[in-house]
Amino acid sequence: xxxxxxxxxxxxxxxxxxxxxxxxxxxxxxxxxxxxxxxxxxxxxxxxxxxxxxxxxxxxxxxxxxxxxxxxxxxxxxxxxxxxxxxxxxxxxxxxxxxxxxxxxxxxxxxxxxxxxxxxxxxxxxxxxxxxxxxxxxxxxxxxxxxxxxxxxxxxxxxxxxxxxxxxxxxxxxxxxxxxxxxxxxxxxxxxx
Numbered sequence: 434x435x436x437x438x439x440x441x442x443x444x445x446x447x448x449x450x451x452x453x454x455x456x457x458x459x460x461x462x463x464x465x466x467x468x469x470x471x472x473x474x475x476x477x478x479x480x481x482x483x484x485x486x487x488x489x490x491x492x493x494x495x496x497x498x499x500x501x502x503x504x505x506x507x508x509x510x511x512x513x514x515x516x517x518x519x520x521x522x523x524x525x526x527x528x529x530x531x532x533x534x535x536x537x538x539x540x541x542x543x544x545x546x547x548x549x550x551x552x553x554x555x556x557x558x559x560x561x562x563x564x565x566x567x568x569x570x571x572x573x574x575x576x577x578x579x580x581x582x583x584x585x586x587x588x589x590x591x592x593x594x595x596x597x598x599x600x601x602x603x604x605x606x607x608x609x610x611x612x613x614x615x616x617x618x619x620x621x622x623x624x625x626x
Contacts, residue, residue: 505548509623517544518553518621521579522614525560528574530582538579541621542586549589552625555579557597558604560613565599572597579619594624 506512518541521534530538545551557572557579576595584590604620605612 505626507626509626512551512623512626518623520618520620523575523617523619525613525617526563526571528571528578530578534579535582538582539586542583542588545583545588545592549592550626551623552592553594554622554624555593555595556602556620556622557595557599558602558616558618558620559600560616561600561603561608562613563600568599569597572599575617575619 506515519537521530521537523529523534524531545553555576557574557576559568559572559575563571573595576597580590580593580595583593600616603612603616604618605615607613
């Protein structure tokens with residue numbers, strides 16, 4: 434009995450060694466090279482194709498179209514005469530910007546950003562009512578409000594100056610609301626090209 438148990442133990446030991454040896458050498462030989470080489474080859478094969486497509490598409494689509502832009506006159510007086518910039522108007526004794534004034538200023542800001550070398554002077558004006566000192570101060574607040582809004586919209590502050598004329602330079606002559614409403618304004622003057 435002892436001999437048969439010993440033979441059985443030896444047989445099981447050989448069997449176990451045989452199984453361990455075959456399992457250990459089999460998978461290492463067959464799976465290791467496939468796992469190592471295959472992932473390294475896939476990105477190398479597909480990546481250049483994607484990169485070429487991405488680089489080539491924008492180049493063909495980004496060809497700029499020829500835009501015809503208006504040639505501005507050299508003469509400053511002619512620039513001002515053409516009226517590229519819209520005046521904005523204010524209520525009595527006010528310097529806050531109404532919605533229609535903000536729309537006009539947005540248009541002015543867009544034009545000024547398209548012509549970045551243009552310098553402007555914003556004149557603040559008032560109607561004839563109130564004192565000279567009051568109207569000069571109010572005209573300055575109006576011009577400042579307009580300048581600040583243009584700068585907020587992206588216009589270079591270095592291209593904008595302000596001045597107040599108060600009631601001294603009326604646009605419309607008259608002593609009623611129809612004249613006064615035209616005189617309560619911020620007026621734009623192009624000073625340099």
